[in-house]
Amino acid sequence: MKNFLVLILLLPTLCLAQKRTLSKYAEIRILTCGPFQGELYSAFGHSAIRVNDPMKGYDMVYNYGIFDFDQPNFYLNFARGYLNYKLDVHEYRNFQYAYVYYNRFIHEQVLNLDQEQKQKLFDYLQWNAKPENQYYFYDYFYNNCATKVRDALKATFKDDLQFDGSYITTDYTIRDLAHIYLDQQPWGELGIDICLGLPMDSVATPEMYMFLPDYIEQGFNHASIMKNGQREPLVKNTIITNKAQPQEDQSSTITPLIVFSLLLIIGLIITFIGYRQDKGYFIFDTILFSVIGLVGWLLLLLWIATDHHAAARNFNLLWAIPLHFPLALFLLKKKIPDFLRIYFQASCLVNLVLLITWAFLPQDIHYSLIPLAILLLVRSYYIQRYLSFERDEDPSA
Structure with missing residues (x-):
């Protein structure tokens, strides 16, 4: 009887510890969310990964763009470049509501994966979301919410995944790319230009373009994956979940x-x-x-x-x-x-x-x-x- 009670008490923990298995109806989607000019940090857009399994009632977003103001020495770590961001997991409906509320578009790229590949990527995300694995050192251009999405797939599929950067026909620098998104943020653009030095002026490679969510979307549209022994497009189709309405110009007249x-x-x-x-x-x-x-x-x-x-x-x-x-x-x-x-x-x-x-x-x-x-x-x-x-x-x- 005593052992039975202990088992009952431990049952929720044991269930959580078990590996989740996706059904054949599951889909994994790359989310690209439009910019919001009300804040500087949101002016570049956002990327995340959605795992939707209607058979099992699982619809969660894996979001690499979360930070905690309450973490120890937050401002000192930010100033020194040691700011911890983390992978957070939350319900898709809450995620969607926030971006619809702020009139930001949501594009969902359905990945062209077989059942084994879906499970493999899902296993990686579950591992990455564990408390001991979820934190990473944030970098504006080389390690952010967009690049982590790309890197999650690269870590999962390795050489089976290939990005074709030939669609990039411009020779923009990283600074040029940042300026594109800061037309309505003249003071933010100036602050970035003052604080960031010569590395910003190197011509960006196609992979470097992917620090921006829009180029994550384009990069995935020009990527392929080995599936059933053949190379196929990585993206099956794209769903426009929310189409943003024209926004008022947020730029200040005092430049x-x-x-x-x-x-x-x-x-x-x-x-x-x-x-x-x-x-x-x-x-x-x-x-x-x-x-x-x-x-x-x-x-x-x-x-x-x-x-x-x-x-x-x-x-x-x-x-x-x-x-x-x-x-x-x-x-x-x-x-x-x-x-x-x-x-x-x-x-x-x-x-x-x-x-x-x-x-x-x-x-x-x-x-x-x-x-x-x-x-x-x-x-x-x-x-x-x-x-x-x-x-x-x-x-x-």
């Missing part, structure tokens, strides 16, 4: 180019007044160069102190020079040290060379930063010129 152009005009006015009145007005420069210097320190740390590989070798450091902060603080001193004149001479020269070579640099630096670079050039020149005259007039110099 970075407008803001930096206005800042340039303000800087030119201050420079003109300072020249006429023979005054430095260095409070403006202290704020300007300190902020730019702090941006430079951020970019430098992203490059050398984190695992954000796309942030390496960042040419934005040519205008966001880290030494601007704290050296700009010396402009507030009553007697400004002479080395600051030499420093701003160098800053003037660097910004001049940057503006001349802007179009020829191997890294695409955002065009809206041109007014800012001009302002840094003008104010660097004015500071060193003012300090030079001040030095010449000081008999003790």
Whole structure:
């Protein structure tokens, strides 16, 4: 009797531990969901895998795009490039409702798999969803919710699965591909362009295109799999579950180019007044160069102190020079040290060379930063010129 009670208590656990077997009516589908411009992180769309078995009442989505704000050291890990994402499993109807609610299209590619292949992929997903296997280090372009879908099939079918990248006829870089989805996110586009360096400007291979859900869909449409000894298309057919309605333009009218152009005009006015009145007005420069210097320190740390590989070798450091902060603080001193004149001479020269070579640099630096670079050039020149005259007039110099 005692053993019987123990068995009854353990029965739910034993059932959960058993391997699920799909029926012959089961389907596995690749879900591609459209972008939503209300948030930056949703502007690129989303990918997931649906396993639907009507015979067994199983209809779940395997979603690699989940992260937990409550995980230990969340913000520190995010900054260092160690952010844990995980594979989560939830009901398809809840998943579908969320994307329909936000007016995002849902395309479902039914995979052309035999019963053994379906079960093999399902077994992999079940293994991957276990607590000890579900976490992975997220990377914007190389290890995200879309690439994990592709990699799940590659890990399951290995050489039986082949992607034909010949349909890619463009020579876009990763940065170009990101820009396509950020037309309505000018500030987000600028932030990405500033923080991410030269690796973003390499021409993307067809496999690299697949960091975007749309190219996961296209890539799967141009993939094949060995089935019953013959190579067949990977996708049987595509079902449009939700067709999104035209969305309102979410882009802000206050763009970075407008803001930096206005800042340039303000800087030119201050420079003109300072020249006429023979005054430095260095409070403006202290704020300007300190902020730019702090941006430079951020970019430098992203490059050398984190695992954000796309942030390496960042040419934005040519205008966001880290030494601007704290050296700009010396402009507030009553007697400004002479080395600051030499420093701003160098800053003037660097910004001049940057503006001349802007179009020829191997890294695409955002065009809206041109007014800012001009302002840094003008104010660097004015500071060193003012300090030079001040030095010449000081008999003790």
